[in-house]
Amino acid sequence: MRISPTRSLTYIQQYPQDVLITILNLLVPFTLIAVMISGDQMQSAPPAESLRTAWRLLDPLIHMTLGFLIITPFLFYHPATPKGILFAALLVISSVAADVDHILMAGSFTLQAITQVIPRTPFHSLSNALVVGLLVWLLTRKFSSTWLFFAVLMSHFVRDAYTGGMLLFPWSPGAFKITLSEYRSLEILLYLLTNLLIYSVTIRLPSAHGRWWRTPAAPKEPIQIPEVCRRPAK
Numbered sequence: 001m002r003i004s005p006t007r008s009l010t011y012i013q014q015y016p017q018d019v020l021i022t023i024l025n026l027l028v029p030f031t032l033i034a035v036m037i038s039g040d041q042m043q044s045a046p047p048a049e050s051l052r053t054a055w056r057l058l059d060p061l062i063h064m065t066l067g068f069l070i071i072t073p074f075l076f077y078h079p080a081t082p083k084g085i086l087f088a089a090l091l092v093i094s095s096v097a098a099d100v101d102h103i104l105m106a107g108s109f110t111l112q113a114i115t116q117v118i119p120r121t122p123f124h125s126l127s128n129a130l131v132v133g134l135l136v137w138l139l140t141r142k143f144s145s146t147w148l149f150f151a152v153l154m155s156h157f158v159r160d161a162y163t164g165g166m167l168l169f170p171w172s173p174g175a176f177k178i179t180l181s182e183y184r185s186l187e188i189l190l191y192l193l194t195n196l197l198i199y200s201v202t203i204r205l206p207s208a209h210g211r212w213w214r215t216p217a218a219p220k221e222p223i224q225i226p227e228v229c230r231r232p233a234k
């Protein structure tokens with residue numbers, strides 16, 4: 001393996017998609033941090049009455065954005081088939097559908113009642129994410145699909161655990177709170193693990209034989225022996 005600027009340029013020309021994916025991959029963790037910081041900031045204090053409805057919609061919107069960012073490796077590495085896009089949409093919906101228990105607990109469809117269900121229910125727990133993951137495994141027999149569902153649900157539960165959830169139910173039946181830095185670190189960890197896993201199971205990228213900053217050495221050509229040097233066959 002040799003680092004060669006000339007070969008790297010050739011590689012960039014040959015596989016521009018790899019370079020684009022690399023840049024997007026570098027941007028996602030920063031976007032994740034920016035969404036968490038700005039979202040939490042906007043949610044921390046209720047605005048004037050006229051903006052309350054829009055403010056209440058912020059929470060599901062942030063959950064969906066985090067879920068989407070965590071599954072971006074699936075969108076980057078997986079071929080853009082209608083089935084794949086549908087699967088990705090289902091994952092993003094799942095990241096917010098986890099709040100269905102709020103509707104059940106509130107017994108109402110009004111946004112005000114739903115968002116006031118605090119502390120969260122036992123549904124917002126690691127055990128529930130594991131159960132959903134197990135169901136996905138039984139249906140698909142694919143570890144990557146299992147992990148993706150587990151990761152989007154955990155991104156939701158970890159965020160809610162920061163404001164007081166039941167993340168460790170039934171092992172710790174009471175409310176289980178995590179700190180701001182723990183919540184943000186866990187979200188980034190979920191993204192990194194998803195990226196690592198999806199990259200390792202997807203072979204769509206041409207970079208399967210290298211990366212633009214680290215191209216593999218060209219295969220050695222067999223040495224051609226000139227005709228005159230060859231020993232005449234007996």
Ligand SMILES: [Zn+2]
Nearest residue numbers: 098099124160
């Ligand atoms: Zn929730």
